[in-house]
Every structure is written in C-alpha cells, then in structure tokens.
Amino acid sequence: MIRLKQLIEVLEAWAPPALQESYDNCGLQCGQQDMVIKGVLTTLDVTVEVLKEAIDSGANVIVAHHPLIFKPLKKITGANEVEQILLIAIKHEVAIYALHTNLDSVNTGVNAKLAELLGLEKLRILRPKTDHLVKLEVFVPSSHTQRVLDALGNAGAGQIGNYKNCSFRSSGTGSFTPAQGAQPSIGEIGKAEEVNEDKIEVIFQQNLQSSVLRALRDSHPYEEIAYYLLPLQNVDQEVGAGMVGELKTAMQWEDWLTHVSKALSLQTFRHSPPAFQQVQKIAICGGSGIFLTQDAIRSGAQVFLTADIKYHEYFDALGKITLVDVGHHQSETATRFLIKDYLSRKFPNIAVNFSKTDTNPVRNYLNR
Template structure:
C-alpha cells in the first residue's frame, strides 16, 4: 500500500502536535512536497549532507529528523554553510526532510520517555508539566441527543485525561428559548416560548484542538443555534511538558548508578558534580539542554538530574542537594531515532524504514 508524505506527517503530528513546540523551534516539513509518495524513510537525529546521501543510498525519499536543519530564515541558497548545502542537496536528490523536535520532547511518550525506558525507570511522569494548554467546553443538549454529541466530541479528541478517555460531566436542567419567525427550530414553534429538558455538558480538551472540537459540536448538535462556552484553563497538562522523573526498581549507590548510566546510554564520559551521601532512587532527566529544569528536579526530590550542555558555573547550583550529570547533547538524544522508527513502524508496517548510521555528533572526545 502506497502512502503520501502528508499521511506520514499527519500521523507524526498526532503523536507530537506542532502546537507543543517551543516558540523558537521549527518542527515541520522543511523540504519536500506533501503530495509525494513515500518510498522509504530514514530516521535520524540530525539532517546533514551525509544523512541525505545515506537516504539516497537506501532508496529513501524522506528523512524524519529530530533536529531541524533550518532554525532561522534562509535569505539565500548558495551553499555557503552546512545548512544551505544540506537543503540544496535534499532538493537536488528529491529527498524530503521533516523535523519533529521540541514537540516530541514535550509529550509523555516522547524523547524523555525513551531515555527513561533505556534506564528502566518506573512510575515515570513529566518533570515540569506545562500550564494553560487545556480548555473546557460547556454546552447544553436535549436529553435524547446527549450521547451522540458526546461521542462526536470524543472522536474530536475531547474528554481525555491522562490514561482515561470518555471523561465528561453532565447535570440536568431546563433550557428556555423562543424561536423568531425567521428561525428553523428543531424543537418549538415560531414566536412561542419553549422549555426543554437538557443536559449541561462540561468537557476538557487540548487547546490546539479547539476548532476541531467546536466543529464536532456543531455537526452533532440538533439545534440550529448551539449555545456553548469556551474557557481557558490554568490546569497543568500532565501529559505535556519538559523532562521526566521516575524511579529505579532498586536503589543504587551514586557511583554505581553513574557506571550504570554510562553503560546504558553508551557514553564515553560523564561530567558530574559531587556525589550525595544517599543512594540514587529517584531520577530526573531531560534530553538535550535541560539545565533550566534543575530547580524542578530538586523540588520533585530527585537524587540525580541527567541532561546536557551545562555550563561551568551552573554545576555549582547542584549545591550538594542533588547530583547533576551532563552526558552530552548528542548522547542524550541518540536513541530518539529508534523512537521515531518505532512510532512509524506501528502505523506504516509496509514502508521501508531505516535507522541512520551516520554519526552527526559535532563533538569528539579523546
């Protein structure tokens, strides 16, 4: 069965909605035609000239990369730097590049979950859940139409809270209205007051689904004019945010855990602060540059915080309360390409999928 690039992108964006990326990010289709037929996909951490070459050699016309090759606007394509050369090569070779970056970092089943899985962590959750990503819909529906409207809202993505779906609240009451002579009422007659037994429905949904949810409501609701309210919520979204925290099945001494970390993440070295005088059991982590989460890790009572790109003076901020470990940016996200392949293989078993073998790490160790 043949698939178009837009179908592949649509699936990836259900896993990691673009609305969850940071404002500075550029997670999207960077090169290519959404209508092109997908022959094969190369999953990579980065998209470079060598990765484009590798894709071509494997008969792949799509690269799904974690890091966007384009972060800022390009004012020319003359090949004067690695970004322009990569884009030019991708266009010449007719290889599409799709980036799925901080949006994949921020979902509970994303980059950080993959690291937690490698370390065998249990009872995992988002380290710093994001606020103001949820909305609530309130509407009023005749008793007999309530379930049909709810089902439509559920299909649109509303009513999901963590591992629970079909979540809503309803309470009965009496709705009143009087149709004008220009109305086309489902219930009632022109210019006559009407009373209808209705359910007040309240249901939560991710804010980025607002248009889809409202459309589903209007399509399923029996009334010509649908009364509804939308509220922005301050609630944390426990499924979306930065970093992850979880527990080791069995506690380890700090030095023992660092050796375990080195082995599980295939590390050549680890930079770390003074070891604490207690075993490691609760682990906080963030793939990529995550130092900004140090206070969150402390607040959650983590024994160690694993991330990358920590500056010299920032190591002092561990302050004996927690072990701060820098494992390297590339190294912390190396297994993301495995995650991408897993995501795609579940939905597109008939597409040829490959893991990039190109080492794109710009940092070397002696």
C-alpha cells in the same frame, strides 16, 4: 500508496506542533505533502551525509529530531550546510520533517525513551505544562446527549490520565424563541420554546480545540449551539518538560555511574560530586535541560541527568542534587529509534530505517 500528508498526520497526532516552544521550527522543512513515500530515514540531525544515506537507500523522507531550518533564509545558494542540504534535497525530491520540542513535551517522547534506557519506572513529567487545558460547557437537547458525548470523546475530549470519555452532565430546561430567518430543528418562528437539555462539561488539550469544535458542530442538532470555552489554569500532567522516575532498587553512586555508562554506551561523561551516596529517584531531560534544575530538586530526585551544563551551573546545584551531563547528542540519539519504531508500527508497509551516520559534532579525546 502512502503520501507524505498521511505520515505527517500520524506524526502530529503523536507530537502536536502546538506543543513546540516559541523559538522552535518544527514541521515540514522542505518537500510537498502530496508526494508518495518510497522510504523513511529517521535521524537526530540532518547533515549532508545523512541526506546522502537517505538517497542511497532509496528513502525520500527524512524525519529528524532537530529542525534543519532555524533561522529564516533569504537565499538558497549553498553558502552553508543548511543551504547545501536544501539544494540537494529539492533536487532529489527528498522531504525533511522535524519533531523537536513537541516531541520533548509528550510523555511518550524523547524523555520516555531516555528513561527506558536508564531503566526508570513510575515516570511523570518534571514540569507539567500550564495553560494548556480547556473546558467546554455545552447545552444539548437530551435526545442528542449521547451522540454529542460520543463525538466529543472520539475527537479526544475528556481524556484525563488513563481515563477516556470523562465528562459531567446535569439536566435542566433550555428556552429560546426562533426569530425571523432562523431554521430551528425544534420549535417554530416567533413561538417561545422550552426543551429538556443536558449541560455537558468536558476537558481537553488546547491543541485539540478545532477538532473538538468540529465534532460538536457535526453532532449537535441546533443551528446555533450554546457553548462556553474556558481556559483552565490546571496543570496538564501528560505534557511538559523533563521527566522524573525511579530505579527499581536504590543504587550506590559508583554503581549508578557504571549503569549510566552501560545504558547509554558512553565512554565518558561529566558529573558533579555526588550530593547523595545512594540514588533511586532520577530526573532527566534530553538535550539542554538545565533550566529544570529547581524542578528536579523539588521532585526529590537525587540526580538530574541532562546535557549542556555550564561550569557555574554545577556550582549552583552543589550539595542539593547531583548533576550528570551525558552530552547533548548522547542524551537524544535514541530518538531516531523511537521515531523509527513509532512509524514502523503505524506504517508496516513502508520501509522505515534509522540513520547509521554519526552526526555528533562533538568528539572526546581519550588519553589511554
């Protein structure tokens, strides 16, 4: 018996809610955390049709990329589709959960899936997040150094790229005098004490701070732990907006167009005149990514593939990088497979399916 709370913990270990943008509204949109999961349906958008698909298939949890609720609601009377969905979902006890810009920001999220479809390799984040890393410096009696290091590592501290348990330590002498009321693990009240201590330094992502500090408190022997938390200005290469990668071999522009239409199953898409006749380095951002154009140019990419590009934005990029607009829905629709695959791996005993409803509100007229 698996409860919604467990599913949410697993999703948030992958895409921490702390990584969402300020305007976003990720997380549980409706439903109760203690409900028992019967089945999960993954989707890009939540519509009445998707909700009915979930109910008909026996799924009582919908995991979506786009949040159902964006603006605060003052009443739920069914006056619009969001309210109708909420009424039906509550009546049928279906929970709705959204991973949005937090899933955009992780390097195994929306853009990694898009890159996989396009056959891009050597991936890195296009605009890595800054102000996201924290350094912990803590003083530990040498007898407990390994124990504290292990606990910090298990909480996710010291992970830099593909390296785990990264830390630095130096040895010295700690001194203190336990005062009245103290319950020292070393030393006596009123007597100056000196102890061989190690100073441990580790870096971690800000969203891990509470679990790292909990691990520190649980593993450290002292009543009062001496530690510093230092916000870092280093960029976090693991987290951020957009991605850039390379095709295995360079392609002629015309071949690249065919490649895109096949890889993303597109009948039509828009692009600017090619800035380069040969393409290999490709910047991407699922959804509305045009704010990343300068980062894409700086990365040396010949193409920036995203969605929701406006007329004048094409002008701004002319000759510097080729813009490709595949459509918002088309750039992110594979996210439902991504979430499905992740949850199926983590919960092999739960029926997880992706929605077969076409939720794209934009249609193309093709004059054949």
